[in-house]
Structures are given as structure tokens and as C-alpha cells.
Amino acid sequence: MTPPLPRTDRGRLLLVLALATLVTLFTATVPLLRDWFDLRVYYGSIDTWVHHGGRVYDYRVPGTTYGFTYPPFAAVAMAPMALLGLHTAIAAALLLNLAALAAVLRLLAGPDWRRHGWFGWALTACLLALFEPLRDTFSFGQVNLLLLALVLTDATLLATGRGRLAGVGIGLAAAIKLTPALFIGLLLVAGRWRAAAVATAVAGGATALAAQVDPDASRFYWTEALWDTDRVGRLGYVSNQSVQGILARLGEPDRAVWAVAVLLILGVWAVRTRRAVAAGEWTAAFALTGLAACLVSPITWVHHLVWLLPSFAVLVRAGRPRVAGALYAVLCTSVVWLWFDDASGVDGFLGSNAYAWITLGLLLWLPVGQFCPALRTGSRSTSTTTAAPVPAAPAISPASVQTDPCSSGTAAATAGGVVAAGRASVRGAPSEPTASTLPADRKPQSSSERASSYTADPPPS
Known part of the structure; x- marks a missing residue:
């Protein structure tokens, strides 16, 4: 049974301060800082391209083989970094990621986001700070939160009957990284032909713009860099939580097996x-x-798993807060890094792929068609139950024109499940760093060596 949340402002403030202290201790001792490795790749590539006349794909991080592997339009979108110093670019990236996270939460919470109050959002902020994919996204200076916000904007437009405007966000995201192109497939499966056409046109137009800006870079990317997976990192590296990563750690090199999967x-x-x-x-x-x-991409680094956030929203609003809390807690622990050096044996097979198993399980068993009527798009609530007076942590809900939950019990269960996730993640966190992110066979010692291999998603080859 979940303990009741404090009902006074003083009690709520004390709880938030206690959680913030635990989160600070956790993040100071368990995760390794990534030293904005990916942002340094972006910055160095843009600097080489704009200020030194080189190709954007020529740059390599000093001492590594890793360089820019996104489509050419991503370089065009990042070109304003050429006007900034490195530290200013890092600060700008942090602010952009914070804004993107706020947008994602707002989009997932739906039109009733205000009812959660400062207490609910403060609890949510503490718990999100524990989520390993999110921690790494900020620490690497990654772009996945920005892409998630673009994609969820289209989800909201479709859910609220404004589908005529949908497709732009998905198209831009697909032009920046290839993995979000699967959302165009979603629009086709859903029969949203106009939105699919808009997304395809936007992605194609952005790609054509990049080719106009730098034809040589575009030719090199689409004919050579795209197919060179060595630029991205080792498939068997423990951070790769895709199906291809599972097979690589098993020593299964046959591409046919991966294709069937x-x-x-x-x-x-x-x-x-x-x-x-x-x-x-x-x-x-x-x-x-x-x-x-995440599963079908040849490489899905841990920080790419911010794409799982909407799944937790679905679980909570479908009345499965305990399941959401348990899975969320695992994704806060950095557990896969325990098998950084050796993923052999049954324990290695299960443990090193823990995040991939969670992703696969959610794909197979995420509740669909089980929301209460008040939470379905376009439905109207008939419940007259008064909401609980204690603000719940944001039950990140499907974007919908409906504003009321089925009952106050739903809100209370949501709060209990989210808080339980936070407690579980703090209790289950190891006391020592569990991972390095340098794609080498040794443990790094300096902060610059803690960075991971470059993290762009290559398309299936």
C-alpha cells in the first residue's frame, strides 16, 4: 500500500527537499558525467565546416574515430553554433533540452496539466532526474528530447482534431535523424494520408535544402557515411540496447537473423x-x-530511450502505475553497465540487455484500448467524482480534448505509482559508478575519457 502524500504545503515542501537531496546524492555518486561528448562532436564538425572550409563529415573528436553521422540537414540546423563559443553552446544546449523536456511533459500531460500544481511537478522533476536516458541526454548534449517534442506535437494535433496541421514535426525530426522516419509509417498505418504526405514533403524539402547548401557533403553522406557503421560505434557495446545489440553480444553476426527479427x-x-x-x-x-x-534501429544507445517516456504515460493513465514504477526504477539504475566488460552467460544475456527487454515487453504488452472513457480522444466524461485535494504527480496522459480523469482514484493511484518509482530507483541505485561510456575495452579515468562513442542512429543497411 502506498503511503499517503503530505497534505500541507509545509509537508510537501519537506518531501520535495528530501527527494531533491536524495536525487543530488544519487547523481553525484552513480552516473558518470559524459562531458557533453556528443555536443563537442556537433560543435567541432560545424566549426570545421563553417570556419575552416572542411567537410562536416571530416571532423573527428581528437583521439577517437568518431565524427558527425547525422544527415546533412542536421548540420544545417546546427549551423548557428558557429556563432558561439563552446561553453556558450553547451549552455544553449542545456536550455534547449530543458525547454524540450517541458514541452514533452506538457504535451503528454494533456489539457489538464494545471491541476497537478507545483507539488506534482516538483515530484516529477525529481523523478525525471533519476531516469538514466534523460540524465545522459543532458550530459551528452544530445538532441533526442528536441525530436521527441517535435513528434509529440504532431500526436497532439492528431488527437485534438487538428490533423490538417500534422506532419511538420515528424518531417523535421526525420530530416535530422533517420530513426523518427518510422513515425511516417505510423501515419500511413493510421490512414492519415495528408499528414504522411506533409511529413514526407517536409523531410524531403529539408534534405534538398541541405543538398543545395553543401552538395558535396550530401553526396558523401548518402553514398558513403550512411553505410559506414564503424563511424557510430561497436554494435556489441553494452549501451546498444537494440535487437542488433542483443545479437552482437551473442556473437551472432548474421544480418539475416536481424532482418527476420x-x-x-x-x-x-x-x-x-x-x-x-x-x-x-x-x-x-x-x-x-x-x-x-528503438528496437529496430541498428544502434540504440541508452540515451535514445527517452523515446520510452510516452509509454510510461500510457501505463499510468491505463491504471498500471505500479508496473510503470517498477520498469521506470530499473531504467534509473544503470544496471546494464554491470556487464560492461563481460556479457557472457545467462546472467549477461539477461542483464546486459535489460533495457532492451523492457522495450520489447512494452511493445508487446503496453495497454491499448483499456483507457477509461474519459481519457479517450473526443469522448466526454460522465463522472462527477471530486478530484482528490492533494495534487498528484503529473499523470502524463494521452493528448486529448478531454480534461477530467475517470475518478479521483485514478489521480491518487498515479501519484502513488510515480512516487513509488522514485523510491525504488533511489533504493536500488548502486553506490559506486557502474559504467563507463567510452567504447573501448578499458575503464576510463578522466572526465574526457568517460564520453561514449558517438551516438547517431544509422539506418538499417
Whole structure:
């Protein structure tokens, strides 16, 4: 049974301060700082391209083989960094990621986001700070939160009957990184032809713009860099939580096995996504697509798993806060890094792929068609139950035109489940750093050596 939350402002403030202290201790002792490694890649590549006349794909991080691996439009979008110093660019990236996170939470919480109050959002902020994919996104200076915000904007437009405007966000995201292109597939599966056409046109137009700006870089990317997976990192590196990563750690090099697994995953995704769309559950449909994209991409580093956030929203609003809390807690622990050096044996097979198993499990069993009527798109609530007076931690809900939950019990269960996730993650966290992120076979010692291999998602080859 979940202990009751404090009902006075003083009690709530003390709880938030206590959680913030625990989160600070956790983040100061368990995770390793990534030293904005990916942002340094972006910055160095743009600097080489704009100020030194080199190709954006020529740059390599000193002492490594890692360079820029995103499509050319990503370089065009990042070109303003050439006007900034490195430290200013880092500060700007932090602010952009904070803004993107706020947008993601706002989009997932739906139109009733105000009812959670400062207490609910403070609890949510503490718990999000524990989430390993989110920690790494900020520490690497990654762009996935920005892409998630773009994609969820389209989800909200579709869910609120403004589908004529949908597709732009997905198109831009797909032009910056290839993995979000699967969301165009979602629009096709859902029969949203106009939105799919808009997304395709935006992605194509952005790609054409990049080719106009730098034809040589575009030719090099689409004919050479795109197919060179060595630029991205080792497939068997423990941070790769995709199906390809699982197979690589098993020592299975056969691409045919991976292709069959991808086809099976896409089949499950298509069936479940169609069911979600038929039920009017656009957040569930987008959540399933994010899960499938993480699994089928040849490389899905841990920080790419911010695409799982919509799935936790779906679980909570479907009345599964305990399941959401348990899975969320695992994703806060950095547990996969215990098998950094050796992923052999049954324990290595299960433990080193823990995040991939969670992603696969969510794809197979994420509740679809089980939301209460008040939470379905376009439905109207008939409940007259008064909401509980204690603000719940934001039950990140499907974007919907509906503002009321089925009952006050739903809000209370949501708060209990989210807080339980935070307690579990803090209790279960190891007391020593569990991982390095340098894609080498030794443990790094300096902060600059703690950075991971470059993290762009290559497309299937």
C-alpha cells in the first residue's frame, strides 16, 4: 500500500527537499558525467565546416574515430553554433533540452496539466532526474528530447482534431535523424494520408535544402557515411540496447537473423498501432512507434530511450502505475553497465540487455484500448467524482480534448505509482559508478575519457 502524500504545503515542501537531496546524492555518486561528448562532436564538425572550409563529415573528436553521422540537414540546423563559443553552446544546449523536456511533459500531460500544481511537478522533476536516458541526454548534449517534442506535437494535433496541421514535426525530426522516419509509417498505418504526405514533403524539402547548401557533403553522406557503421560505434557495446545489440553480444553476426527479427517487430508494431488508432489513443500509437524504432534501429544507445517516456504515460493513465514504477526504477539504475566488460552467460544475456527487454515487453504488452472513457480522444466524461485535494504527480496522459480523469482514484493511484518509482530507483541505485561510456575495452579515468562513442542512429543497411 502506498503511503499517503503530505497534505500541507509545509509537508510537501519537506518531501520535495528530501527527494531533491536524495536525487543530488544519487547523481553525484552513480552516473558518470559524459562531458557533453556528443555536443563537442556537433560543435567541432560545424566549426570545421563553417570556419575552416572542411567537410562536416571530416571532423573527428581528437583521439577517437568518431565524427558527425547525422544527415546533412542536421548540420544545417546546427549551423548557428558557429556563432558561439563552446561553453556558450553547451549552455544553449542545456536550455534547449530543458525547454524540450517541458514541452514533452506538457504535451503528454494533456489539457489538464494545471491541476497537478507545483507539488506534482516538483515530484516529477525529481523523478525525471533519476531516469538514466534523460540524465545522459543532458550530459551528452544530445538532441533526442528536441525530436521527441517535435513528434509529440504532431500526436497532439492528431488527437485534438487538428490533423490538417500534422506532419511538420515528424518531417523535421526525420530530416535530422533517420530513426523518427518510422513515425511516417505510423501515419500511413493510421490512414492519415495528408499528414504522411506533409511529413514526407517536409523531410524531403529539408534534405534538398541541405543538398543545395553543401552538395558535396550530401553526396558523401548518402553514398558513403550512411553505410559506414564503424563511424557510430561497436554494435556489441553494452549501451546498444537494440535487437542488433542483443545479437552482437551473442556473437551472432548474421544480418539475416536481424532482418527476420526486425520484420517480426514491425509486424507486431503495425497490428498494435492500428488497434491504438482505432481506439482513438494517439499517445499509445506514438508510444508503440517509439518503442519499435528503438528496437529496430541498428544502434540504440541508452540515451535514445527517452523515446520510452510516452509509454510510461500510457501505463499510468491505463491504471498500471505500479508496473510503470517498477520498469521506470530499473531504467534509473544503470544496471546494464554491470556487464560492461563481460556479457557472457545467462546472467549477461539477461542483464546486459535489460533495457532492451523492457522495450520489447512494452511493445508487446503496453495497454491499448483499456483507457477509461474519459481519457479517450473526443469522448466526454460522465463522472462527477471530486478530484482528490492533494495534487498528484503529473499523470502524463494521452493528448486529448478531454480534461477530467475517470475518478479521483485514478489521480491518487498515479501519484502513488510515480512516487513509488522514485523510491525504488533511489533504493536500488548502486553506490559506486557502474559504467563507463567510452567504447573501448578499458575503464576510463578522466572526465574526457568517460564520453561514449558517438551516438547517431544509422539506418538499417
